[in-house]
Amino acid sequence: MxxxxxxxxxxxxxxxxxxxxxxxxxxxxxxxxxxxxxxxxxxxxxxxxxxxxxxxxxxxxxxxxxxxxxxxxxxxxxxxxxxxxxxxxxxxxxxxxxxxxxxxxxxxxxxxxxxxxxxxxxxxxxxxxxxxxxxxxxxxxxxxxxxxxxxxxxxxxxxxxxxxxxxxxxxxxxxxxxxxxxxxxxxxxxxxxxxxxxxxxxxxxxxxxxxxxxxxxxxxxSVDELYQSVRKEKGFRYEIRVKPGSEIPLQEIRSMPSVVEITQSDNRVTILSKNDMGSSLFSLITKSPYKDLVESLTPVEPSWEEIYRFYQEGG
Amino acid sequence: MMKNAFSIARKEFTDTITSKRLWLIAGIFLLFSIASTYSTSFSFMIGGQQAVRPMAQIASTIASTMAYMAPLLGIALAFDAISGERERGTLRILLSRPIYREDVVNGKIISALAVIGLTIAVSSLASVSVSILLHKVAVTLDDVARICIFIVFSIVLSFAYYAFSLFISTFSNKSSHSLIISIGIWIFFAFILSIISSFVTIAVLGPPPTRAIAVFNRTRRGFGNFTSPGVPASELEEYLSYMRKAAEISSIIQAFSINYHYTQITDSLFGFAAGPLGFGQRERTIASIPTVLSTRLIDIIVLIVFPIVFLVASYMVFTKRQEK
Structure with a gap:
């Protein structure tokens, strides 16, 4: 470099x-x-x-x-x-x-x-x-x-x-x-x-x-490296957006091995995972019968406030 | 390297020459010079006396005004030269260019020399010319030469104060501090030191003998005439002895003042020998220019060395100081 x-x-x-x-x-x-x-x-x-x-x-x-x-x-x-x-x-x-x-x-x-x-x-x-x-x-x-x-x-x-x-x-x-x-x-x-x-x-x-x-x-x-290191420590976060007024069953996702926490609000489901499970989550949703209810699946990057707090506390 | 210094100097010169500050000082000097030559010729008219060399008389009067104005001009140009740039944040922009710090100081000095030279030369010549026209005085080649020498030493005096004030400005973060210190030093050299010297003289010699003062009062009317008829020689000797000792003490103390050295040179140049404790007498003959320069060599050296010392100090402080 x-x-x-x-x-x-x-x-x-x-x-x-x-x-x-x-x-x-x-x-x-x-x-x-x-x-x-x-x-x-x-x-x-x-x-x-x-x-x-x-x-x-x-x-x-x-x-x-x-x-x-x-x-x-x-x-x-x-x-x-x-x-x-x-x-x-x-x-x-x-x-x-x-x-x-x-x-x-x-x-x-x-x-x-x-x-x-x-x-x-x-x-x-x-x-x-x-x-x-x-x-x-x-x-x-x-x-x-x-x-x-x-x-x-x-x-x-x-x-x-x-x-x-x-x-x-x-x-x-x-x-x-x-x-x-x-x-x-x-x-x-x-x-x-x-x-x-x-x-x-x-x-x-x-x-x-x-x-x-x-x-x-x-x-x-690099910014990616900084995101990655925070994710490794604090967990990976994903957000599933569902069509307004609909709900998706969460049992299957909850049973995935690295999932730590799931929170739900309105038409948004946030998943916190210990490991990178983006591809397996994507595969699970695309194969599921409720796939048509899902509008998007996106990884949520840690905010810069989180990154700063993380390193301030000793990284 | 000097290319950048000249670029800075060009900008500084333009800024200064168009500044109200400079025109105010030059205007005040012109006004005071002409007014003082008027008061001098008026006092002669009243006293019914003829000046030995009228042009020298006029130039001498202008020189006494210059002794106050030249330092003020130097201070006015320097007190915010560096500290002002620092305060405004323009120093950061300047120092972020590919230039050396010396370029900034050199640029300021080149510009100041040009402005001081121009201002003093033009205002001195204007004062002299106006006075010549007003008083209808004949001018000899020797007078012209003396005026030129006077202008050179006035520039040196002004530059000495410029160098001192620049030095203060290099380490000062506020121009107001730099101005106060510079003006304080000028007041000390121009006024306070002579008061101190009077105090010390009286402390060392005691008050002048009462009879000596009476002798002085009887003799002071005549310029340079201390042998007034009717005054006993012993009394005159007592008075002169006291005054000689007083003059020695005074000159030792005032040797610290740059103004004193300048005044010694200009007084010799225009035939004005300052008497002890401020009482003056006009010499009947004026020494030739080479004689003046040789007898006043020490004063000349001090006048030249003073700015050099402070310029070197300014370089050292500014180039070593770290600007965040």
Whole structure:
């Protein structure tokens, strides 16, 4: 597996003596190339510190980090040349227009002068701000500033995008647009890493995820792997939907060896099983005389709240 | 590397040159300079005296205004140079680009040098020109050379305060803190240190002898004339001895002030020898430019070394400081 980001035993300690805070505690993280990697954790868990180390804004106390093959402490400029970063708590020059801000940043990104304006306008168009290109940033709402922040990260057409809390302050419509943008970037082969404290965001767009808490990486892997490991521990859940007003006999299902619990409400039957019994349940239903009463049989994925709680409690 | 610094400098220069803050300071300086040259020529008219070198007299008056305005200009440009970027969150956006931290500081410094140079040169020349027209004063080539040297040292003074304020700004999270510290230091150097020096002088030497004060009152009317007829030589000697000792103590204490070194240079340049405890006298002859530069070499060195020290400190703090 080719990696975009790899950290090894990464430690970051702020302060010393009694005021010492261990912000990162031996983080081993692997972000595969062309993935959408969600770094989930509550506020103060160390997400921003980790991102800051990755782009060379902070130095680790110990351990190492490699981004796109470059050492984060030795070659941070090379990393920032290839990474589009949306930092947390960023700001723009309010007295300048959106286009002026982006053109200035494009200069620092090393984009040739004849392409700066074109790139800036394209980035503004991508985030839906092209019609506000000549408006001063001081007139922008918080959501518009956030979108402008995303635009500046796109300027240099980077291989890797790192977004720190990208949807903070954005309205639901804007957040949905952002998710579409991330999916599109990912389809183009770009790696996207986003930190968030919103669980649903991880479930909606990420192919891979990691959970960080109090500076420790609790778990990481593909979203399927995370689902799978929770299922293995907490059981597999399936939902059968029956036609309204109908009922199906449950004795046969209850007698299946791995079934732990069955609950029924309205036209919905939820089955909790110790093992993966999707195919045997499907076979049972399709062969049964009440098969016509069944509208659907679907596995129920654990929610991200469950996943988080599971790993928080020790996995 | 310098390409990025120049890109930042270009933006900074445009921002500063169009800022109300800069125009306000330049306007105040111009107003005070012209007003003070007027009051100087008015006092001469009342006293019925002729200045030895009218142009030097005017430039000297402008220099005393500059001693207050140049530091304020430096502080105004630097107090939020880094801390302001930090407060607004623009530092995070800047540092997320493929640039070195030195580029940010270099860009700020290049822009500040250009703005300080331009503001001081233009406002000094404007003040001098307006004063020349108003007072109808003849200007010699030597006067022009002295004014040019004065402009250079005024730029250095302003830049010294810029460097100090930039240093404070690099480790400060709030521009208001940086401004308070910078202004506090300026007030200390410009006003408090001279008060302290007076206190120390009186503490060390005791109060001036009563008769010496009477002698002073009799002699002060004449510029540079301490041999007024009717004053006994012993009394005059007692007074001068006290004043010489007081001047020595005062200069030792004020040596810590960058403003003091600047004033020493400009006073020598325009023939104004400051007397002890603030009482001044105008010299009849003005030393040649090479003489001024050689006799004031220590002051010049201090004036140049001061900003260098704080620039190096700013680089060290900013490049080492970790921005999350």
């Amino acid at each position: 080719s990696l975009a980001i790899e950290t090894e035993k990464l430690v970051k300690i702020y302060g010393n003596g009694k005021s010492m805070v261990k912000a990162l505690n031996s983080i081993d993280m692997k972000v595969p190339k062309a993935s959408v990697f969600g770094l989930f954790g509550p506020n103060g868990s160390g997400k921003t510190t980790l991102i800051s180390i990755l782009v060379g804004l902070l130095l680790p106390t110990s351990g190492s980090a490699r981004v796109l093959g470059f050492d984060a402490t030795k070659h941070s400029v090379e990393i920032r040349r290839r990474v589009g970063l949306l930092p947390e708590g960023f700001g723009f020059y309010d007295h300048m227009t959106a286009l002026e801000n982006l053109t200035f940043l494009a200069t620092l990104d090393g984009i040739p002068s004849d392409q700066r304006k074109k790139r800036a306008l394209r980035a503004l168009e991508t985030v839906g701000l092209k019609d506000r290109a000549d408006a001063k940033v001081s007139t922008f709402s918080r959501g518009m500033r956030q979108r402008l922040g995303i635009a500046q990260a796109l300027l240099k057409d980077p291989e890797l995008l790192i977004f720190d809390e990208p949807t903070v302050g954005i309205d639901p419509e804007g957040a949905a647009e952002f998710r579409n943008l991330v999916r599109r970037m990912n389809r183009e082969g770009k790696t996207v890493m986003l930190s968030t404290h919103l669980l649903y965001e991880v479930g909606m767009i990420c192919t891979h995820a990691a959970i960080i808490r109090e500076g420790r990486l609790l778990v990481q892997g």
